[in-house]
Amino acid sequence: MRTVIALGGNAIASDGDVTVAQQRARIGALADAVGELAERGDELLFTHGNGPQVGQLLLQQSRADAPERPLDVLVAETQAQIGYLVADQLESAVDGRVTTVVTRVRVDPADPAFEDPTKPIGPYYTESEAAEQSFETGPVTKPTGESAYRRLVPSPEPTAVLEIDEIRGLVADGVTVVCGGGGGVPVVGDGACEGVEAVVDKDHTSRLVASAVDADCLVMATHVEYAYRNFGTDDEEPIRETDAASLRRALEAGEFAAGSMRPKVAACLRFLDAGGDRAVITTPDSIAAAVDGDAGTQIRP
Structure with a gap:
């Protein structure tokens, strides 16, 4: 089975705790959780968020007497930083080579997000x-x-992953890939690309990667075990098993909050629409059970 695991930024670090030691510890715990998948021969790719880390760099930049670095450069910096830590901690768990790909994603300069x-x-x-x-x-x-x-x-929609051919080649060679960090560095242009001041939602980049490498399963690892109906109310109800049509009706009815669960649900549905077999929403420590169908919100076509 080929699985893309999208790690939420807070799965690696919180806004108030972005030390390297803490990130290593959290990623180490994740490595233990996914190790059993690798042991049985599953092919794994990882994407990740970078919100807390970019936030820390912006805070440091605001306090330092140093030249300002644009947002696209900060996204690239955190991709390399987190990718190094993930690869370092995962290598023993997956018993093979782990490679981090600093990833660019193309966005449309006419995307309405740039105006809002x-x-x-x-x-x-x-x-x-x-x-x-x-x-x-x-x-x-x-x-x-x-x-x-x-x-x-702005948070424009990603339309293409520029390094996808290199990612496919690594996967074909049996390499565990870490890519699409922070949604990827947003760029515009069909030839020579230029970075733009924006942040791409990593959930949508994750589904692009998953579809492009013909993944069987897309896992959204986040801070809650399930997607919920009526989240935060007395009638809160976990969604354990569902199909794409039912979940799409709930999404269109405004069931999921923008900026948290909504983009995850939307990305899962688009992955399934593109031919994916299954999508899952769960917590990092339940990833292995979720891939086996025993935890999290299980979404089928």
């Missing part, structure tokens, strides 16, 4: 601090429940 930046990134600001920034900001709620402001950037 909605993705919050970077440090938190007070209202007065936000008014002094040279970029667009918007109101958010901190994990502690306090109101604040953050930088808002």
